[in-house]
Amino acid sequence: MTVRPRRIVIAGGGTAGWMAAAAIARTMGRTVTVTLVESDAIGTVGVGESTIPPLVTYNRLLGIGEAEFMRATQATFKLGILFEGWKDGTDRYFHSFGVTGKDHWSAGFQHFWLNGQARGHAEPYDAYCLELAAAMNGKFAHLPDDGMNYAYQLDSTLYAKFLRRMAEGDGTTRIEGRIARVALDDETGDVAALHLESGAVIEGDLFLDCTGFRALLIEQALHAGYDDWSHWLPCDSAIAVQTESVRPPVPYTRAMAHDAGWQWRIPLQHRTGNGIVYCSRYLGRDAALERLLGNLEGAVLTEPNVIRFVTGARRRQWHRNVVAIGLSGGFMEPLESTSIHLIQRAILRLIRMMPDGAISPRDIAEFNDQQFADMEQIRDFLILHYKATDRRDSPFWRQCAAMPIPDSLVQKIELFRETGRVFRRNEELFAENSWVQVMMGQGIVPRAHHPIADKLPDDELARFLAALRENVTRTVAGLPPHADYVAHYCQA
Numbered sequence: 001m002t003v004r005p006r007r008i009v010i011a012g013g014g015t016a017g018w019m020a021a022a023a024i025a026r027t028m029g030r031t032v033t034v035t036l037v038e039s040d041a042i043g044t045v046g047v048g049e050s051t052i053p054p055l056v057t058y059n060r061l062l063g064i065g066e067a068e069f070m071r072a073t074q075a076t077f078k079l080g081i082l083f084e085g086w087k088d089g090t091d092r093y094f095h096s097f098g099v100t101g102k103d104h105w106s107a108g109f110q111h112f113w114l115n116g117q118a119r120g121h122a123e124p125y126d127a128y129c130l131e132l133a134a135a136m137n138g139k140f141a142h143l144p145d146d147g148m149n150y151a152y153q154l155d156s157t158l159y160a161k162f163l164r165r166m167a168e169g170d171g172t173t174r175i176e177g178r179i180a181r182v183a184l185d186d187e188t189g190d191v192a193a194l195h196l197e198s199g200a201v202i203e204g205d206l207f208l209d210c211t212g213f214r215a216l217l218i219e220q221a222l223h224a225g226y227d228d229w230s231h232w233l234p235c236d237s238a239i240a241v242q243t244e245s246v247r248p249p250v251p252y253t254r255a256m257a258h259d260a261g262w263q264w265r266i267p268l269q270h271r272t273g274n275g276i277v278y279c280s281r282y283l284g285r286d287a288a289l290e291r292l293l294g295n296l297e298g299a300v301l302t303e304p305n306v307i308r309f310v311t312g313a314r315r316r317q318w319h320r321n322v323v324a325i326g327l328s329g330g331f332m333e334p335l336e337s338t339s340i341h342l343i344q345r346a347i348l349r350l351i352r353m354m355p356d357g358a359i360s361p362r363d364i365a366e367f368n369d370q371q372f373a374d375m376e377q378i379r380d381f382l383i384l385h386y387k388a389t390d391r392r393d394s395p396f397w398r399q400c401a402a403m404p405i406p407d408s409l410v411q412k413i414e415l416f417r418e419t420g421r422v423f424r425r426n427e428e429l430f431a432e433n434s435w436v437q438v439m440m441g442q443g444i445v446p447r448a449h450h451p452i453a454d455k456l457p458d459d460e461l462a463r464f465l466a467a468l469r470e471n472v473t474r475t476v477a478g479l480p481p482h483a484d485y486v487a488h489y490c491q492a
Contacts, residue, residue, distance in 0.1 A: 006032055009204030011179060011194060011217055013038030015156045016326025016343045017210035018163035023347045025170035026062050028354065034172040037179065037194060037202055049273045050078060050253045050266045050337040051151040053097050054429075058344045064166070070490035072162040074269040075154040076249045077482060079135040081336070085257035086442060088390045093441030094252070095336075097149040098131030100433050101468050107450035110436050111420050114446060115453035116465050125440060128468050130475055135252040139479035140486075153253060153266045153273075156340070175202060179211075182221040190321040191217055206359075207322045208350075215328040218314060222322055225315035226330075232383045232405060233311040234396070235261045235333055239289055240275040240305045244298035248483035255335060256295075259283075259394035263295060264334065269492050271301055277333055280308075282396045309333070313375040318367045321359070323350055330375055335385060338378050341429065345374055377428050380409040381438070388413065388442035413444060420446035 008024060010017050017036055025034045059069055069075070080096035087093070101109030113125055126132050131149055134140060142148065168174060177196035185192040193203040209217035218224045230236060249267035256263045261278035276292040283291075289304055313330035317323065324330075326343045349370060353363045387405050391397035415421055416439050422432040456464065479485075 007204040008032050008034050008206050008208065009194065009202055010034065010036040010208045010210055012036075012210035012212065012328075013160060013164070013174075014210065014212070014326070015160050015163075015340060016212075016328075017208070018160045018167060019340075019343050020208050020210060020325050020347050021167035021172045022163040022170070023058075023062060023351060025167050025172045027351050029170075032354075034167070035175060035202060035204065036167070036172055037175045037177060037196070039176060039178045049156050049268065050081075050153050050264070050334065051340050052337050052429075053149055053151045054341055054344060055151055058348070061348075062166070067490040069159075069162060070152065070154075070486075071492045073152075073154040073156075073158040074271075074492045075152045075490070076268055076486055077140045077251045078151045078153045078253060078337075079131040079140065079148075079251045081253045081255055082135075083255050083257070083385070083438075083441060086255075086262075086385055086389060086391075088443075089257070089393055091441075093437070094126065094132045094135065095434060095437050095441070096129050096132040096135065097151060098129050098433070099149070100125060100132075100437070101128040102464075103432075104452055106452050108420075108422065108432050108436065110440075110446070111450040112453045112456070112461070112464070114420055114449040115456075116461055118449075119458060119461065121462065121465055123465070123469060125437075128465075128472060130472050133472050133476045134479055135250070137476055137479075138248070138250050138482050139476055140251045140482040141479045143475075150251070151337070153249070153268055155268055155270075175200065179216055182217055184221065188320070189222075191221060205321065209322055209324045209328040210326055212327040213309065213331070215314070215324065217322045218317070218319060218324040218328050222319050224317070224319040224322075224324070226310075227312045227315055228310055229312040229379055230310055232379065232403065233333065233386070234279045234281070234399065235277045235311070236309060237280045237285065237288065238275055238277045238307045238309070238333070239285075239292055240273070240307070241292065241296070241300055242302040243272045243274055243296050243300055245270065245272050246298040248481070249486065251482040253337065257391075258291065260288075260396045262335070263292065265297075269486065272298060275334075277335070279396055282394065311379075313372060313379075315372075316368050317346070317371045318350075318364045323367075325350075329371065332375065332378055332382060335382050336378070336430075338429070342374065342378070346371060373426070374429065376406075376408070377425070377430070380406060380412065381430050381435070383409055384413070384435075384438055385442065388439065388444055390443055413439065416446060417444055418447060420449045 021036050084092045103109050177198050179194050180197045181195040183193045191207045193201050254265040260283035263276045266273035278288045309331045314324050317329040325346050386400040422435045
């Protein structure tokens with residue numbers, strides 16, 4: 001491109017399209033025009049309703065009132081994910097959003113906990129995490145100074161509608177219609193316009209591809225290429241269904257492993273989101289649906305939504321004058337609730353790189369490097385759940401346990417196993433405590449700890465650990481039940 005991108009055209013709505021429209025319209029104001037093309041006749045995938053803490057920041061950046069947003073999306077609070085059956089089929093562990101214990105600048109808390117175990121302090125690592133204890137006790141409240149780390153469990157369709165009202169209020173133009181053809185500029189090879197079935201032609205300078213798995217612009221028109229990661233993440237299918245709520249919503253998502261994948265359960269205010277993720281090589285569609293329907297709570301409210309996918313990432317997520325946002329840029333199964341986060345990262349990164357003049361190829365290269373690095377780091381974290389397992393009870397789990405994994409993940413696992421250390425690279429999404437919780441939850445226990453932990457005498461270490469546990473216990477005791485807090489704060 002050689003001109004400033006004044007006309008931004010978003011192809012596709014849904015969560016990705018309206019998150020992009022709302023952020024760009026509010027942030028860029030009168031400097032650009034935003035047009036979004038979507039068709040109500042085309043449904044959305046609707047897999048993810050569970051989010052991670054960066055969405056709290058995203059909403060604040062856009063000036064979205066939390067209680068209003070939660071009422072509009074039937075949202076509940078989320079303190080983490082309960083993993084069931086991932087290590088040996090009968091186990092459970094919790095990946096919380098919080099900080100466990102108290103770190104020293106030279107070493108994470110796990111080193112002091114490991115040292116304490118060696119000295120006879122038998123309390124589990126979980127006992128030192130406020131968010132984990134609150135979740136397991138079904139409690140929640142906002143604490144001073146953001147003392148509780150949380151995310152949301154929400155209806156993503158309602159979130160898209162909420163953002164649409166906001167984006168249109170900020171000047172976004174929505175055009176109803178199906179895209180019949182993507183026209184390229186004969187000289188530059190850039191996308192010049194979208195031709196709709198109605199005959200309308202939508203011209204633009206910069207196009208955002210939010211067309212989901214179809215990737216109409218970035219792949220079908222521009223052939224950006226795709227890296228297939230299914231040899232590391234073999235699940236390729238999902239079925240989603242909604243059910244009536246039968247109990248007060250808990251402040252966490254459940255991820256329940258089965259012999260060919262896993263099942264999710266996400267409690268909202270008005271219903272519960274459910275789904276099964278599986279590898280079609282080991283479980284057929286009919287059997288998967290039967291298994292899902294046989295492990296539900298509450299009456300089924302919707303027809304099952306069957307999704308086929310190939311886990312991986314678009315090689316170039318910004319190519320020429322097209323930026324892929326959401327599923328058009330790649331897919332990570334919703335195991336760690338990263339789908340909406342990747343949409344958010346791409347949008348904010350694009351806004352930071354929005355030029356005043358011509359788009360620089362260096363900006364495009366940097367954007368692609370950062371996006372791909374984000375997805376590789378998330379990929380490794382997801383692979384960890386499948387690889388670090390003692391399960392050998394099915395062909396699926398035997399394949400996962402035996403598969404070669406990326407060198408970057410081998411380094412992470414073996415460094416932790418040998419030394420107890422975890423290093424977070426650049427702006428990597430998952431913090432040290434996340435890696436520690438999942439690795440130890442999946443059975444990887446360090447053989448050593450940092451020598452700084454040996455400095456504390458026995459009585460001082462005992463007081464240090466006891467004070468941390470007592471603070472968690474005291475704080476949780478003072479919290480209201482999660483369902484009561486939601487009803488008071490943001491009941492829909």
